[in-house]
Amino acid sequence: MSGEVLVTGAGGFIGGHVVRRLVESGQPVIAVDVKPLDSWWQRSAARNVVADLREPTTCARLTRNVRTVYHFAADMGGIAYISENDWRCAATAAITVNMLRACIDDGVGTLLYASSACVYPTSLQGADPVPLSESLVYPEAPEGGYGSEKLFSERLCGYAAASSGLQVRIARLFNVYGPLGSWCDGREKAPAAICRKVAEVALGKSEDVLVWGDGAQLRSFLYIDDCVTGLIALAQAGATGPVNLASDQLVNIGELVEMVSEVAGVKVKARYEEAGPTGVRARIPDIGRARQELGWYPSVPLSEGIRVTYRWIYGQMGHLDAVTCGHH
Ligand code: NAD
Numbered sequence: 001m002s003g004e005v006l007v008t009g010a011g012g013f014i015g016g017h018v019v020r021r022l023v024e025s026g027q028p029v030i031a032v033d034v035k036p037l038d039s040w041w042q043r044s045a046a047r048n049v050v051a052d053l054r055e056p057t058t059c060a061r062l063t064r065n066v067r068t069v070y071h072f073a074a075d076m077g078g079i080a081y082i083s084e085n086d087w088r089c090a091a092t093a094a095i096t097v098n099m100l101r102a103c104i105d106d107g108v109g110t111l112l113y114a115s116s117a118c119v120y121p122t123s124l125q126g127a128d129p130v131p132l133s134e135s136l137v138y139p140e141a142p143e144g145g146y147g148s149e150k151l152f153s154e155r156l157c158g159y160a161a162a163s164s165g166l167q168v169r170i171a172r173l174f175n176v177y178g179p180l181g182s183w184c185d186g187r188e189k190a191p192a193a194i195c196r197k198v199a200e201v202a203l204g205k206s207e208d209v210l211v212w213g214d215g216a217q218l219r220s221f222l223y224i225d226d227c228v229t230g231l232i233a234l235a236q237a238g239a240t241g242p243v244n245l246a247s248d249q250l251v252n253i254g255e256l257v258e259m260v261s262e263v264a265g266v267k268v269k270a271r272y273e274e275a276g277p278t279g280v281r282a283r284i285p286d287i288g289r290a291r292q293e294l295g296w297y298p299s300v301p302l303s304e305g306i307r308v309t310y311r312w313i314y315g316q317m318g319h320l321d322a323v324t325c326g327h328h
Contacts, residue, residue, distance in 0.1 A: 003065050003109075004028045008053060008099065009072030011040030013181025014114065014173075014227065018070050020044045021228045032062055033073065041180040053095045059102035068235055069111040071099055076146060077187030079212075079279040082118070086145025096153040100160040110167040112235040113157050115242060117174040117283055118147030125280035129218070133286035134172065134242045143280070154242060161240075169234045174246035174285050178224030178305060179312030190253060191221055191260075191306065195313040198260045201268045203317060208269040212276025215254030220247045220285055223305035226298040233294040246285035247298045256306075263307045264314070 005022055009015035011033030019031045020042060029046035037043065037050055051058045053073050063069065074092045076082060082089055096113070103111050117132065121141035124130040142151045157168040177191035184196055200206035222245060230245040251259070254270065261268045290296045 003067030004030050004047075005068045005070065006030045006032065006062055006066045007046075007070045007072065008032050008095075009074060009114075010046070010048070011035040011037075012072060013041060013178070014176060014224065014231075015070070015072040016040060016042040016044075016180055017178070017224050017228050018072070018231060019046050021232065022046075030062060030066065053098055056098045056101065059095075059098040060105065063099075063102040063106040063108050066103075066106065067109045069099065069103055069108055070114075070231065070235065071096065071111055072114045073099075074114070077182065078189035078193065079277045081187050082144060082146040083277045083279075088145075090145035090149045093149050093153055093156070096156055100156060100166070103166050104160060104164040108166060110169060110235060111157065111160075112169040112171060112231060113153060114231075115154050115170050115172045116147065116150045117172055117244070117246070117285065118143040119151040119154065119172065120147075120283075122280050125283050127281055129282035129284050131284045131286040132244065134244060134289055167240070169237070169239065170242040171231055171234055172242050172244045173222070173227065174244065174283065175219055175221045176224055176227045177221050178227075178309055181224075183313045183316060190219070191256065191309060192313060194253075194257055194260050195306070195310045196317070198257070198264045198266065198268055199310065199314045199317050202264050202266045202314065208271045209257060210276075211253060211257060211270050211272050213253060213278035214272050214274055215252060215257070215270065217253045217278055217280075218250055218282035218284065219253065219256075220250050220283070221256075221302055221305070222247045222298060223300035223302075226300050230290060230294065230296045230298075233296050234290075237294050239289075239293045241289075243290050243293065244285050244287050245290055245296070246287050247302070248285060248287055249298075249302050250284065251302060256302075259303055259306055260310055263303070263310045
């Protein structure tokens with residue numbers, strides 16, 4: 001099938017990496033983001049467009065002659081950001097409505113939607129956690145404005161597909177990390193924030209590492225390269241239901257701090273602040289469907305991905321005084 005591939009949110013973390021992989025594989029790509037070009041985390045040899053997808057006519061203009069859309073544009077961030085910005089996160093639904101309408105009108109083949117583990121009920125992620133398989137979304141209790149928007153947008157995708165020729169693919173992503181993403185702008189997630197705080201110790205700018213919660217929060221972290229492979233496999237697959245993309249290597253936050261310290265070669269003292277924003281207690285993915293339907297399984301061990309991520313963040317700190325970050 002001819003036509004271009006459109007990637008929304010291409011100036012962001014995941015979108016930027018997906019664009020790069022698609023361009024490297026020789027595909028014609030339109031990359032769009034609302035941020036000015038010099039604020040994109042990376043730029044590839046794509047048709048890079050700065051545009052606001054809250055504007056319906058912009059979406060309609062971009063989807064002409066496009067065969068596949070990877071839809072990542074969203075107003076989002078780590079737990080601190082999403083817990084303080086319900087409205088901003090929820091309002092991202094407008095972008096998805098615009099994109100779906102444009103895809104239907106222009107006869108786009110497939111739209112891949114980046115959903116999140118935040119769609120799963122928080123009650124399954126407490127002291128007695130359940131491995132989250134895709135069917136466990138009901139009874140609905142998503143996490144705040146961010147999770148509600150993701151669940152609603154998944155449904156929008158389903159309705160759009162049911163009423164048109166558009167195929168939709170839904171990736172439920174669990175904590176993706178790696179270089180070339182937020183690490184110091186208030187939207188960073190735990191792995192980047194911990195890498196930054198450990199690097200501050202390594203650089204003599206800080207004496208200890210402040211960690212939100214008691215360190216026992218259980219998580220899995222998916223390295224960006226594995227994530228991109230899974231997303232592209234999903235876009236090309238026949239799967240129509242949502243598919244979890246996650247690592248099944250579980251780690252608690254205290255262990256993650258230790259792992260980063262080891263990679264950094266510094267001894268750090270973790271200072272736990274239980275009142276900080278921590279999210280759910282334990283988030284355990286079930287990745288059986290991705291394995292079965294896509295033949296996908298994450299290949300990068302956490303220690304390896306953290307090594308690359310730490311080195312990148314440490315390098316970034318040479319360009320910026322870490323104390324100006326201010327998101328501790
Ligand atoms: P990101 O913040 O790095 O990228 C999102 C990009 O969307 C940003 O560059 C932003 O400028 C752009 N954007 C926002 N509003 C826009 C608009 N009106 N018009 C055009 N562009 C706009 O986030 P990310 O980590 O790359 O996440 C990408 C997607 O994956 C998001 O939908 C996110 O919810 C989802 N997701 C990410 C993770 C993760 O761990 N990173 C986990 C679950 C789901």
